[in-house]
Amino acid sequence: GQNIDQPTEMTATEGAIVQINCTYQTSGFNGLFWYQQHAGEAPTFLSYNVLDGLEEKGRFSSFLSRSKGYSYLLLKELQMKDSASYLCAVRDYNTDKLIFGTGTRLQVFP
Amino acid sequence: EAQVTQNPRYLITVTGKKLTVTCSQNMNHEYMSWYRQDPGLGLRQIYYSMNVEVTDKGDVPEGYKVSRKEKRNFPLILESPSPNQTSLYFCASSRTTGDYNEQFFGPGTRLTVL
Numbered sequence: 001g002q003n004i005d006q007p008t009e010m011t012a013t014e015g016a017i018v019q020i021n022c023t024y025q026t027s028g029f030n031g032l033f034w035y036q037q038h039a040g041e042a043p044t045f046l047s048y049n050v051l052d053g054l055e056e057k058g059r060f061s062s063f064l065s066r067s068k069g070y071s072y073l074l075l076k077e078l079q080m081k082d083s084a085s086y087l088c089a090v091r092d093y094n095t096d097k098l099i100f101g102t103g104t105r106l107q108v109f110p
Numbered sequence: 111e112a113q114v115t116q117n118p119r120y121l122i123t124v125t126g127k128k129l130t131v132t133c134s135q136n137m138n139h140e141y142m143s144w145y146r147q148d149p150g151l152g153l154r155q156i157y158y159s160m161n162v163e164v165t166d167k168g169d170v171p172e173g174y175k176v177s178r179k180e181k182r183n184f185p186l187i188l189e190s191p192s193p194n195q196t197s198l199y200f201c202a203s204s205r206t207t208g209d210y211n212e213q214f215f216g217p218g219t220r221l222t223v224l
Contacts, residue, residue: 033212033213040198040218041217041218042200042215042216042217042218043153043200043215044215045210045212045213045214048210048212087152087153089153091211096141096160096206096211097155097158097168098143098155098213100145100152100153100154101152102150102151102152103152
């Protein structure tokens with residue numbers, strides 16, 4: 001079966017660094033995505049990892065360890081506009097389906 | 111502008127009254143999908159389509175129908191809506207070849223069934 005776990009909520013301070021973890025179990029892994037979703041809006045693509053290691057994109061970085069079934073999203077220099085939900089999603093190799101976690105709601109305080 | 115559009119954005123209806131939510135993409139994507147999003151449950155896939163005339167059930171297909179007669183359109187049909195289908199619905203599309211193949215999401219349709 002497939003299962004994705006991530007914390008429900010996190011809080012952080014403007015200017016700080018926050019790490020959002022995601023663990024997954026899947027029968028056929030073909031990449032892990034992170035999406036950002038502001039309340040009431042559509043998810044938007046942040047990052048993609050298919051090989052082990054760190055992918056950096058400006059203030060956002062994403063890490064993957066396939067052997068551990070683990071990923072994290074690192075947000076640096078937090079801004080108020082980073083307050084949103086962050087969705088971890090794993091793509092199934094056989095069906096191309098994206099399996100989403102329930103999301104981590106991040107609140108950034110001044 | 112590359113985008114996925116959905117209509118309507120908001121809909122309040124009554125139990126049993128058939129409705130269709132339209133979805134259209136202008137990126138020539140092969141893959142299209144419908145999700146519903148409910149508090150505490152995350153995004154769950156309803157139906158997906160790998161290409162024209164090819165559709166398949168997702169994780170929660172009961173009470174829904176879809177069709178894919180043209181590449182750009184993927185309507186979601188609720189033949190007899192019930193209150194448990196009150197939810198936020200997203201359509202998404204992506205390529206099926208290439209590195210990322212990230213899914214692009216429409217703006218969402220908030221449906222309330224009374």
